[in-house]
Amino acid sequence: MTNILISGASIAGTATAYWLRRHGYAVTVVERAPAIRTGGYKVDLRGAALQVIERMGLLDAVRARATDMRVATYYDASGRPLTTVDADLFGGRTGPDAEIMRGDLNELLYDLTRDDVEYIFDDSITGIAEDGTVTFERSRPRAFDLIVGADGAHSNVRRLTFGDESAFTRDLGHYISICTVPNTLGLDREEAVHATAGRTANVYSTRQDTRAKALFMWSSPPLTYDHRDVAAQKNLLAQAMDGVGWQVPALLDAARDADDFYFDSVAQIHLDRWSKGRVVLVGDAGYCASPASGQGTSLAVVGAYVLAGELATGGGTDGYERELRPFVTANQALGPANIKGMVIGSRAALWFQLTMMRLLPHLPGRNRMIERITGPIARAANAITLKTYDH
Ligand SMILES: Cc1cc2nc3c(=O)[nH]c(=O)nc-3n(C[C@H](O)[C@H](O)[C@H](O)COP(=O)(O)OP(=O)(O)OC[C@H]3O[C@@H](n4cnc5c(N)ncnc54)[C@H](O)[C@@H]3O)c2cc1C
Known part of the structure; x- marks a missing residue:
């Protein structure tokens, strides 16, 4: 049986493991974290990705765990609600x-x-030889027929196989930070937002969550910082949000205490080809669309399905490229477009956005305007016809 190693046990890694097993491959997954990473932020599943979830028999379970968010309310600097x-x-x-x-x-x-998948936690690949021999930080060396890099936007497998990530990174000119905070605003399946020119702060609490997530996004040239130095990143966030009113000072205080602090540039990964020798990339490792696209999870799920299906039915990595590339291109295009609506550049543009939101329910052409917001995402999410991959 063909023996496949996957690096990364997040969405792309576990979904790829599922489909490869279903097609009869022997699968091992190596994950750097000591266990599956639960928690995190809210993500969307749309279009073709929902079809894949349904083919995995998970649709009801996903719906049962949906965030059930109700509304988002914008507030001004003094805490006055502006629009819901x-x-x-x-x-x-x-x-x-x-x-x-x-x-x-x-x-x-x-x-x-x-x-029926072998999971190895708390380990990482250190080398991949041309003959498929893989060395690890902790485990003994082993040989695999194929190595799948599903280890995220800062992929280790990609670095070992294709080189330094700077060659593949497209910076979108913004940063994002997210962490868990106490739900001091008493939010119930709702999101509270405060936006100023170039800076946006959100806090939300989903169904059955007694705490809240704080999310900050801001426009910024590239910053130089140590990826392992979380305290320094918390300082950078505080500097970026300095002077912003509303609940932001309290949220920054709470962020100082957070033990799940996330900080990164908003960036995409673009490669001309996602495979080389015995290595192939899936999900953010190969084609991160950035959190601004809202489609990273769907790309990972669809990518997993297409990769496993093409390998199993003879299309190989060429088939994977051919089937998936237009879908990836359509979804990556959402990132630069969406970010402009998530972090508004000027006070005038901010005023216009809030006014439009306030008036939208009462405008005669509202359905057309709503379509202008949701249409591009829906079209990209459905920009692939999935094969059945029966064999
Ligand atoms: C703040 C934020 C908000 C987001 N919001 C949305 C959204 O609203 N909608 C949406 O669809 N998507 C969103 N995304 C994107 C989404 O989370 C990812 O696109 C999606 O999870 C697919 O990721 P992945 O499995 O390819 O990689 P990741 O989720 O990044 O997982 C990579 C895995 O590899 C592991 N790993 C890393 N290095 C190694 C190593 N050396 N060895 C072994 N394992 C390793 C990591 O521990 C992790 O488990 C957001 C992302 C972020 C960061």
């Missing part, structure tokens, strides 16, 4: 689209695969 928007419109969701916490989805995918 339906949560689905705020998140660019239409029809059957589902929103779920990333960790909940990861747990569902892990539970589906844990019995």
Whole structure:
């Protein structure tokens, strides 16, 4: 039986493991973290990704764990509510689209695969030889027929095989930071937002979550910092948000205490080809669309399905490229477009956005305007016709 190693046990890794097993491959997954990473932020599943989730038999479980968000409310610097928007419109969701916490989805995918996939936690690949021999930080060397890099935007497998990530990174001119904070605003399946020119702060609490997530995004030239120095990153966030009113000072204080602090540039990964020799990339490792696209999770799920299906039915990595590339291109195009609406550049543009949101429910052409917001995402999410990959 063909022996496949996957690096990374997040959405792309576990979903790829599932489909490879279903096609009869022997699968090992190596994950750097000591266990499956639960928690995290909310992510969307749309279009073709929902079809894949359904083919995995997970649709009901995903719906049962949906965030059930109700509304998003914008506040001014003094805490006065400015306008309230339906949560689905705020998140660019239409029809059957589902929103779920990333960790909940990861747990569902892990539970589906844990019995017949070998998982190795707390380890990482250190070398991949041309003959498929893989060396690890902790485990003994082993030989594999194929190595799948599903280890995220800062992929280790990609670095070992294709070289330094700077060659593949397209910076979108913004930073993002997210962490868990106490739900001091008493939010119930709702999102509170404060936006100033170039800086946006959000805090939300989803169904069955007694705490809240704080999310900050701001425009910035590239920053130089140590990726392992979390205290320094918290300082950079505080500097970026300095002078912003509303609840931001309290949220920054809470962020200082957070033990799940996330900080990164908003960037995409672009490679001309996702495979080389015995290595192939899936999910953010190969084609990160950035959190601004809202489609990273869907790309990972669809990518996993297409990669395993093409390998199993003879298309190989060429088939994977051919089937998936237009879908990736369409979804990556959302990132630079969406970020302009998430972090507004000027006070005038901010005023215009808030006024439009306030008036939208009362405008005669509102359906057309809503379509202008949700249409591009829906079209990109459906920009692939999935094969059945029966064999
Ligand atoms: C703040 C934020 C908000 C987001 N919001 C959305 C959203 O609203 N909608 C949406 O669809 N997507 C969103 N995304 C993107 C989404 O989370 C990812 O696109 C999606 O999880 C697919 O990721 P992945 O599995 O390819 O990589 P990741 O989720 O990054 O997982 C990579 C895995 O590899 C592991 N790993 C890393 N290095 C190694 C190593 N050396 N060895 C072994 N394992 C390793 C990591 O521990 C991790 O488990 C967001 C992302 C972020 C960061």
